[in-house]
């Protein structure tokens with residue numbers, strides 16, 4: 001049976017998966033959610049024998065029901081190929097009493113590649129299916145990793161253009177270099193004077209700008225989004241949780257049906273929401289551990305039921321999680337209201353006007369499978385060092401946030417369940433903070449010297465993504481205030 005998608009905020013019409021992917025955001029400003037979550041229709045034993053692509057097909061066919069089998073398989077084959085530096089695509093590594101699910105083997109060495117390798121294919125297929133003649137303009141705000149992964153995914157894709165806004169002083173030097181060296185005829189990258197929330201709010205305002213969309217339509221363009229508000233990002237992220245479970249079963253590390261815990265370093269709440277959806281579709285997950293950095297809005301929300309963004313924005317060593325407005329939380333809130341769009345819209349309105357909202361005790365009861373906590377920068381640095389000394393395994397600062405929160409959870413609960421930690425970035429992407437955590441005396445070296453040192457101590461090869469940018473020329477140097485974002489769009493599209 002077809003799964004349709006509805007908005008979290010209103011009664012606007014239900015759309016097919018391909019339409020939801022094309023549109024990104026619903027017309028009323030809400031996020032698309034599947035009207036129901038279907039159950040997995042393969043056994044865990046069957047999943048344990050599948051490779052990544054087969055798993056992807058079996059999961060995605062359940063939610064993207066208006067794509068034909070052939071279309072979906074073609075998208076999957078094009079996405080999960082040699083762009084990944086291991087045939088496992090998302091390997092599991094055991095270290096320090098947990099399983100690290102390495103989601104950083106794609107082209108830009110962060111977990112965003114897992115979904116952004118396939119989104120351009122899902123989107124161009126959707127455009128064909130819906131007879132869209134206009135060029136699709138991908139407008140994206142990034143806290144560092146989405147931008148590069150989206151640029152790499154959409155560069156020179158026929159029928160699309162892509163424009164990325166990043167916070168000029170809020171990303172790591174390697175993240176910035178990755179973006180400003182991106183090649184492609186259809187792309188534009190701009191740094192804004194502001195933080196990620198400013199970039200994201202600016203992008204949402206452009207989406208909602210009727211006058212702009214009208215002029216774009218006349219010139220043959222329409223917006224879509226590569227941010228994790230797009231259901232075409234969320235669905236591919238469910239896949240790797242199922243795949244991880246299958247791998248643990250295949251290796252004999254769990255029994256068929258045995259429950260595991262999942263820990264996710266969280267920013268915009270997309271990755272952990274995918275794990276929550278996987279659980280609702282039947283994956284044996286006991287608890288979902290939501291790990292925050294010092295911007296611990298979510299951690300406070302889980303402990304008090306109050307979401308309050310009125311606080312200082314802290315630039316941390318895990319920049320991709322420096323977020324105070326976690327967009328995808330709206331999908332969980334909607335679910336907690338019993339799928340009541342009016343109630344959800346009221347919460348989001350309050351968030352927009354006052355920067356806060358408080359959920360009821362009844363809604364809080366729906367959060368019992370979640371555990372929220374946070375890690376300071378100091379704790380992360382220590383964890384990177386101690387994990388390396390104990391096991392030789394090096395994690396990036398985002399993954400370290402999750403590892404610290406997992407330690408706190410175990411100390412508090414004594415829960416020894418088999419646990420998967422989503423490892424969201426390669427340590428090479430954050431070489432400076434990783435290396436100074438391991439050895440403070442190396443802070444005077446330049447970034448690429450540190451890269452070579454990291455390769456030596458972790459006994460891993462320098463990823464191609466890093467080699468590429470060592471000498472690449474800077475191709476983009478636009479910087480602007482947040483009020484000028486519209487002008488950047490107009491100039492890019494020649495409006």
Ligand SMILES: *Cc1c(COP(=O)(O)O)cnc(C)c1O
Nearest residue numbers: 145267268269270271320424425
């Ligand atoms: C985007 C990102 C996160 C946060 O993921 P969300 O889906 O936004 O919660 C964590 N770690 C890294 C490295 C990221 O790039």
